[in-house]
Amino acid sequence: MLRRGIERRATYPPCPFHRRHALTQRSANPPAVGRPDVIAQAHARSLELGLRASEMPDFHPLRRPALRELVDRNQSLYTHALPVMETLHAQIVDTQSMVLLTDNHGVILHSLGDSDFVEKANRVALCPGVSWAEADRGTNAIGTALVDGQPTVVHAGEHFLHANRILTCSCAPIADPFGRTIGALDVSGDTRGFHKHTLALVRMSAQMIENHLFSNQFVDAIRVHFHARAEFIGTLFEGLAAFAPDGTFLSANRSALFQFGQPLAELQRQPFDALFGIAFSRVLQQITRAPGETILLTLPSGVRVVARGEHTAPRYVGPAESLDTSRAPLPGGARQTPRPAEPAPLATLETLDTGDAQVAAILRRVAKLRGRDIPILVLGKTGTGKEWLARAIHHDSPRRAAPFVALNCASLPDTLIEAELFGYEDGAFTGAKKRGSVGKIVQADGGTLFLDEIGDMPLAQQVRLMRVLQERTVVPLGATRAIPVDLRIVCATHRNLRAMIEDGTFREDLYYRINGLVVTLPALRERTDLHALVTRMLALQPDGERLPRRVSAEVLERFAQCRWPGNLRQLANVLRTASIMAEGAQQIELDDLPDDFLQDCVDAAAEQSVQSPLARAGSGVDDEARAAAQTQGQGQQPPSGKMEAWQASLIAQTLERLDGNVSAAARELGLARNTVYRYLRRGGTTH
Known part of the structure; x- marks a missing residue:
């Protein structure tokens, strides 16, 4: 070890650990975070590098x-990491641990x-x-973490050197505004103070540093x-996305x-309007006319986002400011709750009753x-309006004056769902806020708790939720006293919970607790009230904007x-974008619709032209029938067996011919990409 220390001093500068770092990178095969072989692969690399577990630390x-x-x-x-480190240290004080910053070679x-x-x-x-x-x-x-390029926890005996097994360490790499790893942030401490939430806190802190670097780079x-x-x-x-004054994407x-x-x-090759569904000049006008105001934009996926443009110098987080992400500092000013682009309808x-018989039922x-406080489970594909229905249920109940609290179980990492849902006491884990935090369950006391994507809730939290529903009390993390709660629960998911029960990924006892009434919202293509929906959505647009309130017959x-x-969700996004393009006009015309939507x-019209008479008979034709009709239109004969086997065979052939390009295969077959992805996820079967 003394020899390595002398070698390091002799070779520095210009790059003290470059040779060893390069060797480590060559031998690495970065696995995904959470895979059980992460530690095993790291130990294999350590042996390959000639290290011995019994070596003493280099002093x-x-x-x-x-x-x-x-x-x-x-x-x-x-410079940008110091204030974040001080804030992070204030959060973990008195836990026998320390915060460390390293360069991209791991030097502290x-x-x-x-x-x-x-x-x-x-x-x-x-x-x-x-x-x-x-x-x-x-x-x-x-x-x-630096080798794998992923946040990593190494606990106690997982360290290669015996001397380091007194530690538990959580580390996240830090990238510059162009995605290059430039360092790492780490919390190391006594093994007895280990908590799974520490890594989440370190990741958030590293991301905060990255955002500061980003704002400074593109001031x-x-x-x-x-x-x-x-x-x-x-x-x-x-x-955060940065653009040059001419609209060129920067990072x-x-x-x-x-x-x-x-x-x-890939993003660097695309113009602004392709990324956000609106001309760059319009955003510049918005920034000039109403700085700080939010607008609605549309991502290439069709997802509508709330956005705020700015062209001001950033303000960085000081050492006394909290890591409370619900009220984090705005890059351009003081803390504040952002004002939405428009009031939620x-x-x-x-x-919600706009004339469709299925929805009316x-x-x-x-x-x-x-x-009546009977739990309701809302099923349906993504974007069918499950949260709208949950809010309507709450508003039309005696609980309407109490809170409606929503939590998307798929939007938080597993390590944070528990704290977010059940709350925690002061000092419950490393990084816990002073005075603790009430969870969503306590926030919803007296009102309605809406758990969206309940199928994505981890099994451990399913057990705790089951206990809350049984006992009508909740015990926050780190607490000893149960808090009584009175709430109604509405859950939603696009998953097949019965199949998940069979797979052992969803608890059967919880399923029967949340499905007092089960309703399934239809997909938009299965509804008969499209015209009424369009009219309703356009009527909800802000009065202060000169936006059209109707569409032409050609558009309809x-x-x-x-x-x-x-x-x-897609309909709302298309209408919002088209309305902005048609601002000042009486109605939305074909030219106002996004090009990708047109x-x-x-593609849909071309697909219908080759469908069989049977496939054209109903408006609710599913993707499997479309695939069959498409193959008939191409002069192919289905293999023997069921329709799904036929489709699986066709998808497999198309993917092989297109080198696995899912988007190209979906376009050629006239299917939704989700159908092709579902086929891949289920090992080559669509059901």
Whole structure:
């Protein structure tokens, strides 16, 4: 170990650990976070590098001049990380742990720790100037996270070196505004203080640093803050995209990349209107005319997002500011709750009845439970209006004056759902806010709790929820006293819960607790009230804008041809975009519709032209029948067996011919991409 310390000092500068880092990178095969072989692969790399588990820690950190030079080289990272580290340390104080910042090779640049833990950390050389790359320390959270490029937890005996097994470490890489890893943020502490929520807190802090770096990099650019939910604008979870004054795409943060569903290199080849469904000039006008106001934009996926454009210098988080992500600082100003683009329309059972017989029957059944706290389970595909129905149920009940609290179980990582739903006491886990936090269940006391995508709730939380529903009490994390609650529960999912019960991924006892009444919302293409829905949605547009309140006959005819895979959500997005394009006109014309939507309609019309008479007979024809009709139109004969086997064979052949390109296969077959993905997920069968 002494030899390695001398070698490190001798080779620095210019790059003290480049050779070992490169070797580690060459030997790495980055796995996905959470796979059981992450630690095993890291140990294999440690052995390959010639390390021995019994080696003692290297007590030869960089000398002060060399460390100072290394910090200078990472000045931007260092400057933007310090206030976040101080905030993070304030959150974990008195937990026998410390916060560490490293460069992209795993050399510690700065540390903040509890005085009672610093001595223990020094015994394993957990201090500035020391390399914690895998090549020097073997398997550890810092080195392994940098190799894998993923947030990592290494707990106790999972460390390669025996000396480091007194630690539990949670680390997240930090990327610059162009996606390049430039460092890592880590919380290391005594193994007895381990809690699974620590990694989530570290990830959030790393993302905060990335957002600060992003704002600083593009201080002179036009920045667009966006998210599908208005309340997330101005929080840590918002998407950030930067554009040059001429509309050229510059970069986007992690949240934006996730929402776009495309890599950075692909986004850099697309114009602004292709990314947000609106001309760049309109956004510039909005920023100039009403700075700080939000607008509605449409992503390439058809998802509508609330957005705020800005062209002002950023303000960074100070050391005293909290990591409370529900009220995180706005990059351009003080903390505030963002004002939505428009007030949410009041949903009642009456307003949801727009003439479709299936929907009317559902509303009549639900209305019979008015005033009775029978749980309701709403089924239906994504975008069919499940939350609208839940809000209407709440509004038309005696609980209407109490809170309506919604939680999307698919929008939070597993490690945060428990704290978000059940709440926690002060000090319940590393990173818990002072004074604790009431959960969604307590917030909904007296009112209605809406659990969207209940099928995505982890099994452990299903057990706790079951106990709440049985006992009508909730015990927050870290608490000993049960809190009584009085609430009505409405759940929703697009999943097949019965199939999940058979697979062991959803609890049967919980299923029978939440399905007092089960209703299934129809897909938009199966409804007969399209014209009424269009009229209703246009009528809800803000009065202050000169937007049309009707569509032309040609547009309505084109709407009738569409498959509407995104259902009501897609319809709302198309109408909003078209309304903006037709601003000042009396009605929406074909030219106002988004190009990609018009192409989908053309594809749907072409598909219908080759369908068999049987397939054309009903408006509710499903994708499987369409695939069969398409093959007949191409002169192919179905193989023997059932329709689904025929479709599976056709999809497999098409995917093979198109080198696995799902989008191209879906277009050629006239199917929704979800159908092709469902085929792939289920191992080659569509059912």
